[in-house]
Amino acid sequence: MADPPPLIAAYMRKRADLVRFFTLRTGSAATAEDLVQDLYVKISDIVPPPDMRSAEAFLYRVGSNLMLDRNKAQRRQAARDHAWSQAAGGDGPEPVDQEAPADEAVASRQRLERLLARLDRLPPSVAAAFRLHKFDGLSHSEVAERLGVSRSSVEKYIMSALRALTADEEP
Template identity: 50%
Template sequence: MSRHEEGKAELIRLYLERRADLVRFFTVRLRSVAAAEDLVQDIYVRLSCLENSGEIQNPMAYIYRLGSNLMLDRLRGDRRTAQRDGVWLDSQTMRVGGEEISSEPSAEATVAARQRLALLAAAIEELSPQTQRVFRMHKFEGLSHPEVAVALGISRSAVEKHMMAALKHLLDRLP
């Protein structure tokens, strides 16, 4: 076994021996057992991938320093994430007089929209079956007039006439 392999094996042996101590140590600092467990697992991953461990004078100090560095990196990343999310939230939030205004429609607006939708659906049901098909294919499915004509086996002119009839009817029926 090479000196590097011996050093790495010694670090991992110490890690395994002191794993519970490491979890307690980082739980106090992170105020979370789950975060400490994740961090201690990251320490193991780093130790198992270590390239040059032959020069380490104090292996336990090295393990704790490695954990502290990983913890600081994680805390900085969390801080950056919180800051970025805060900036995004501020850009997406309307405020009036320091009070946050909901971007959701009011209950009245929601009820009114549902009522308009019900009126629209009822008005569409009053159309002839062929005009309904033309209207739905063009407006809801996004097909062009020529595409509707081909799909229904009618002329483009017929599609345009059905659309004009549908739109006129909807304008007459809807407030």
């Protein structure tokens, strides 16, 4: 297997450091991860300049430029949103509440508690298959492997659980 290009090799060595660097500057680990991913895409398409002295320094410079570009784009978007809101007769962008109204949150919590109580009354194998598939996101095959049963059994367990959990469901 051939050695990776120098920039890719430097990226692989410094990836964790880059994530930490951008997390400190952006205040968000998710944004830092996005920037480091964008950095990889960027360096995979470019040929390093012939006078490049340090691949690591080059990575930090390109990454910093990506971060600045992202910040500028966010500021432009905020300005556009504000201008649109004012043109539409508002005083500026209204903050949007991401939380569900309290009564809906309470009702959802109560429905979840009823569902979990019904789930606890199911046979253990049926409940385990349902939890692994619906809560943990495992495929039928993965659940079958984990429980040591056939895929067909898992499908039957999940159908049985769904029937039991939706039977006589209260509104």
